[in-house]
Amino acid sequence: xxxxxxxxxxxxxxxxxxxxxxxxxxxxxxxxxxxxxxxxxxxxxxxxxxxxxxxxxxxxxxxxxxxxxxxxxxxxxxxxxxxxxxxxxxxxxxxxxxxxxxxxxxxxxxxxxxxxxxxxxxxxxxxxxxxxxxxxxxxxxxxxxxxxxxxxxxxxxxxxxxxxxxxxxxxxxxxxxxxxxxxxxxxxxxxxxxxxx
Amino acid sequence: xxxxxxxxxxxxxxxxxxxxxxxxxxxxxxxxxxxxxxxxxxxxxxxxxxxxxxxxxxxxxxxxxxxxxxxxxxxxxxxxxxxxxxxxxxxxxxxxxxxxxxxxxxxxxxxxxxxxxxxxxxxxxxxxxxxxxxxxxxxxxxxxxxxxxxxxxxxxxxxxxxxxxxxxxxxxxxxxxxxxxxxxxxxxxxxxxxxxx
Numbered sequence: 375x376x377x378x379x380x381x382x383x384x385x386x387x388x389x390x391x392x393x394x395x396x397x398x399x400x401x402x403x404x405x406x407x408x409x410x411x412x413x414x415x416x417x418x419x420x421x422x423x424x425x426x427x428x429x430x431x432x433x434x435x436x437x438x439x440x441x442x443x444x445x446x447x448x449x450x451x452x453x454x455x456x457x458x459x460x461x462x463x464x465x466x467x468x469x470x471x472x473x474x475x476x477x478x479x480x481x482x483x484x485x486x487x488x489x490x491x492x493x494x495x496x497x498x499x500x501x502x503x504x505x506x507x508x509x510x511x512x513x514x515x516x517x518x519x520x521x522x523x524x525x526x527x528x529x530x531x532x533x534x535x536x537x538x539x540x541x542x543x544x545x546x547x548x549x550x551x552x553x554x555x556x557x558x559x560x561x562x563x564x565x566x567x568x569x570x571x
Numbered sequence: 572x573x574x575x576x577x578x579x580x581x582x583x584x585x586x587x588x589x590x591x592x593x594x595x596x597x598x599x600x601x602x603x604x605x606x607x608x609x610x611x612x613x614x615x616x617x618x619x620x621x622x623x624x625x626x627x628x629x630x631x632x633x634x635x636x637x638x639x640x641x642x643x644x645x646x647x648x649x650x651x652x653x654x655x656x657x658x659x660x661x662x663x664x665x666x667x668x669x670x671x672x673x674x675x676x677x678x679x680x681x682x683x684x685x686x687x688x689x690x691x692x693x694x695x696x697x698x699x700x701x702x703x704x705x706x707x708x709x710x711x712x713x714x715x716x717x718x719x720x721x722x723x724x725x726x727x728x729x730x731x732x733x734x735x736x737x738x739x740x741x742x743x744x745x746x747x748x749x750x751x752x753x754x755x756x757x758x759x760x761x762x763x764x765x766x767x768x
Binding site (some may be wrong): 403493496532533535536537538539540549550552553554556557558560561562564565566 | 581674690693694729730732733734735736746747751752753754755757759761762763
């Protein structure tokens with residue numbers, strides 16, 4: 375049976391990753407969006423198993439000890455991680471899995487599962503990223519400069535990534551991600567299995 | 572400026588490569604189909620610079636000595652080769668170049684230019700390849716068995732290839748080749764140039 379693959383999609387704040395992912399998933403029941411486990415409290419309107427798997431610190435600790443997480447990180451006092459269980463289930467059902475995680479998480483997954491495909495969504499230019507962050511109107515100029523610095527720092531570890539998708543338009547970014555997913559399924563490791571049958 | 576890439580497309584006799592290439596090139600002026608140089612005489616209806624670049628043995632020898640061929644081979648007493656000149660011109664104009672060559676040629680290009688992307692078009696199964704060769708009605712049963720053996724031998728050197736496109740339908744094969752071409756342009760080497768500007 376056709377086996378799914380895992381694709382990491384990372385990108386700096388403001389690059390438009392959420393919009394791209396939203397478009398990517400439209401009408402696609404052959405794709406699975408990995409839902410993180412977290413120890414943070416659910417916010418208004420957040421559902422367990424939909425937005426996050428909400429678990430307590432003890433449970434999270436158990437998952438770490440059982441090596442049941444593909445990656446995890448602490449962020450503002452809460453833990454976030456990717457349970458292997460759901461990822462593997464989806465792949466076994468022939469679905470491709472999308473992990474929306476950051477560079478540090480990508481590095482962890484890359485160590486555990488080097489076959490995971492890593493895609494970085496980049497802005498067309500730094501000026502454009504600054505413009506997008508400014509036009510959101512949610513951050514102070516100081517915060518925006520910090521986000522820009524962080525984005526540039528992330529790009530320094532960019533050799534972790536197999537592909538760079540430049541989000542100059544959502545349509546193009548989605549087309550490129552879809553192309554990458556199709557191309558990766560044409561790699562010898564996948565196809566030689568079929569041909570040796 | 573956007574730089575083109577070179578893609579080798581190989582495949583065993585009877586796999587349907589010509590049909591796939593014909594579909595791939597429909598309405599695409601951003602693609603360049605590499606025309607081989609040959610020392611063989613033009614056949615009825617063949618035009619110089621369209622079907623082949625028809626040259627004499629002396630000229631072919633000069634091209635070899637000047638390292639002006641990406642690959643070459645002798646076949647039934649005639650020489651065939653890929654002139655670098657037209658490939659490079661097309662790439663510099665931002666066009667992707669398709670080389671329709673066999674495994675031996677692919678190996679040569681791969682040594683000279685490891686960045687060349689190598690795609691192998693494979694049949695859905697050996698039975699299906701036999702069926703296609705038989706239904707063409709052009710070969711004797713003996714010739715068909717030889718072609719099948721040769722195809723299986725070619726697959727033994729298949730680790731030369733980066734991608735395997737299984738031609739179970741022309742539409743799917745073309746979609747996969749297009750996806751591979753888009754994905755290859757998302758590789759870091761190409762994209763980091765843009766992002767460092």
